Amino acid sequence: MGKMKIGILVYHGTNCDNDMKQSLEGLGFSTTFIFAEEERIEGQIEGIVLPGGFSYGDYIRPGALAKASPLANSLREKAEQGLPILGICNGFQILCEMGLLPGILMKNKSGKFICREVFLKVNNQASPFLKNISRKIISLPIAHKYGSYYGKEYEKRGNIGLQYCSPFGETEEKWNPNGSLSNIAAMVNRIGNVMGLMPHPERRYHPKQGGTHGRELLLGFLNFLG
Amino acid sequence: MYNMDIFHRINAKMEVNRLKIKVKVKYKEGVFDPEMSTLQNLLHRRDMKEVLQIQQEKIYFLSLSEELSKEKAQKLAQEIGETYLSHPEIHDCEVELETKE
Numbered sequence: 001m002g003k004m005k006i007g008i009l010v011y012h013g014t015n016c017d018n019d020m021k022q023s024l025e026g027l028g029f030s031t032t033f034i035f036a037e038e039e040r041i042e043g044q045i046e047g048i049v050l051p052g053g054f055s056y057g058d059y060i061r062p063g064a065l066a067k068a069s070p071l072a073n074s075l076r077e078k079a080e081q082g083l084p085i086l087g088i089c090n091g092f093q094i095l096c097e098m099g100l101l102p103g104i105l106m107k108n109k110s111g112k113f114i115c116r117e118v119f120l121k122v123n124n125q126a127s128p129f130l131k132n133i134s135r136k137i138i139s140l141p142i143a144h145k146y147g148s149y150y151g152k153e154y155e156k157r158g159n160i161g162l163q164y165c166s167p168f169g170e171t172e173e174k175w176n177p178n179g180s181l182s183n184i185a186a187m188v189n190r191i192g193n194v195m196g197l198m199p200h201p202e203r204r205y206h207p208k209q210g211g212t213h214g215r216e217l218l219l220g221f222l223n224f225l226g
Numbered sequence: 227m228y229n230m231d232i233f234h235r236i237n238a239k240m241e242v243n244r245l246k247i248k249v250k251v252k253y254k255e256g257v258f259d260p261e262m263s264t265l266q267n268l269l270h271r272r273d274m275k276e277v278l279q280i281q282q283e284k285i286y287f288l289s290l291s292e293e294l295s296k297e298k299a300q301k302l303a304q305e306i307g308e309t310y311l312s313h314p315e316i317h318d319c320e321v322e323l324e325t326k327e
Contacts, residue, residue: 060310060311061313064310064313065310067310068310097313103315104313104315104316106257106258106316107260107261108260109258109260110260111260111261111264150257150315150316151315152315179258179260
């Protein structure tokens with residue numbers, strides 16, 4: 001059986017692409033880079049990752065210029081075909097700006113860049129990405145300035161995937177690092193094939209990184225096979 | 227030294243053939259703006275308690291080719307403003323054509 005092939009989208013200013021490649025290859029996937037200046041997503045690709053970073057320098061708003069990149073139409077087509085698409089950090093912002101996910105990510109309530117570990121409550125039903133996560137609460141690092149989720153009537157177009165919570169799963173306001181609406185850390189579209197999340201699972205896949213809670217999330221790509 | 231006059235002449239010539247449009251983008255009522263909230267807190271600490279609210283607005287100045295009719299230019303600016311410069315979820319976008327005097 002061949003390895004599942006994942007395409008990693010690289011915009012100008014994306015900086016988590018190599019981390020993503022290492023973590024996916026460490027988990028047994030094969031990967032290829034897709035550059036956003038190309039016209040189409042070519043070849044046999046069974047999944048797409050939009051890694052973190054600062055696409056087009058975060059000019060105007062994070063992700064605002066990425067939706068005008070030449071590849072955007074092709075990406076939209078792939079999402080409609082049901083291909084699994086995972087957006088992490090800046091990838092989440094891009095998916096929201098493109099309208100593949102509801103809502104928008106605004107500046108953190110504190111106005112500051114936040115880089116720390118958070119606890120997350122998993123909604124296993126929301127998406128095949130989250131189906132096989134055995135723990136109810138996982139711990140992953142966040143690193144962002146624009147991560148405060150805001151969306152009117154988001155529940156009409158999507159489901160909550162992950163929520164910031166206490167170590168015991170309480171989703172109170174005091175456990176919310178950035179002021180997100182309903183403590184939202186990850187959003188999934190109605191069908192479940194497009195997911196965006198602010199925490200970085202690729203920074204927690206190997207025990208040497210201080211934890212392996214991101215491993216099951218990235219392995220969620222396998223749930224889309226067959 | 228450079229003869230700067232020639233640049234002025236070129237600029238002046240280009241100015242003539244331009245339609246100027248302002249695209250104003252601001253937060254909708256009820257959307258939290260952390261920057262202005264921080265500024266307001268700071269002013270309150272400086273004993274300026276009279277400040278009740280601060281709002282910011284961003285203005286983009288577009289120069290369009292005069293070959294476009296005014297209606298078309300307005301439509302184009304509206305499209306650019308609504309798709310790229312603002313987000314319908316949180317922003318109000320307003321387009322204003324600058325008239326020549």
